[in-house]
Amino acid sequence: MTRIIQISDPHIVPHGQLAYGQVDTATALADCVETINRMLPEIGPVDMVVVAGDLTDFGTEEEYLRFREIMAGLELPYRAVPGNHDNVAVMRACFSDRPWMPSEGPVNWALDFGDLALIGLDSNVAACAYGNLSEETLSFLSGTLDAQGGKPTIVTMHHPPVMTGIEKMDLQNLRDSTKLKAILSGYSGELRLTCGHVHRNIVAPFGSVICQIGPGVSHAVTMDLREGAPNCLTKEPGGFLLHEMRGGIVSHHIPVGRFDGPYLFYPDR
Ligand SMILES: [Fe+2]
Ligand SMILES: [Fe+2]
Incomplete structure (x- = not known):
């Protein structure tokens, strides 16, 4: 049974800084790594971790190196796609030693686990908050799906193509998703689109597919569905997703941290 962990939006900042002056994102990512490692005996084995973008806050080399330093503690392999806060050129240089990082072009990759395929897509548009998929990326997706023969597949990219009701985020989601929708909806097998942002x-x-946006590992975008709501963050608990092949693709939300328990529901039975 293939299992994939999805983490998203770590937003690592330089040493000594807080993201937005508020959030210790490096500690949050370290806590996420600790949570995953600690839980592996209960939820594993896990085949791969995918990072669904916004690895860093400003896309600098210092931030990517700090990200890598923290992730080096993870007892699992990982891959990543860029988000709007990433700088693709700097990210490429900082991960040039990783086999999944292409030497040029969009950061697209694919991985086959036998019972499940995982595809990463680059939705980054340089210096823009919104996302877009280039013709090259759409062609990569189409060709890769054609080769899967209907195998259950998870497609991961940063920007969701759906409306969430959180106005300030909907203004910066994926632009022009018509071709993407046609490609995904035309796939013959089970397909899950997973995003961050x-x-x-x-x-x-x-x-015809499910789009699942994953939680961030540290702060959340504030849950405020009112028209004109300000663009805010809230320090809700971070979390990550566990996708597993269990007849179909089953996805679990797991909060980051240590919590009281487990307790037997009926210890006397
Ligand atoms: Fe983000
Ligand atoms: Fe983002």
Whole structure:
């Protein structure tokens, strides 16, 4: 049974800084790494971790090196796609030793686990908050899906193509998703589209597939569905997703941290 952990939006900042003056994102990512490692006996084995973008806050080399330093403690292999806060050129240079990082072009990659395929797509548009998939990326997706023969597949990219009701985030989601919807909806097998960017666990239909936005590992975008709501973060508990092949793709939300328990429901039985 293939299992994939999805973490998203670590937003690592330089040493000595807090993201947005508020959030110790490096500690949050370290806590996430500790949580995953500690839980592996209960939830594993896990085959791969995918980071769904916004690895860093400003896309600098210092931040990517700090990200790598923290992730070096993870007892699992990982891959990543860029988000709007990433700088693709700097990210490419900082991960040039990783086999999944292409030497040029969009950061697209694919991995086959036998019972499940995992595809990463680059939705970054340089210096823009919104996302877009280039013709090259759409062609990569289409060709890779054609080769899967209907195998259950998870496609991961940073920007969701769906509306969440959080106005300021919906203004910076994926642009022009018509071709993406046609490609995904035309796939013959089970397909799950997973994203980041909104720092919340949200599920919505996208054509004939499920789009699942994963939580951030540290702060959340504030849950405020009012029109004109300000663009805010809230220090809700971070979390990550565990996707596993269990007949179909089953996804679990797991909070980062240590919690009281477990307790037997009925210890006297
Ligand atoms: Fe983010
Ligand atoms: Fe983002």
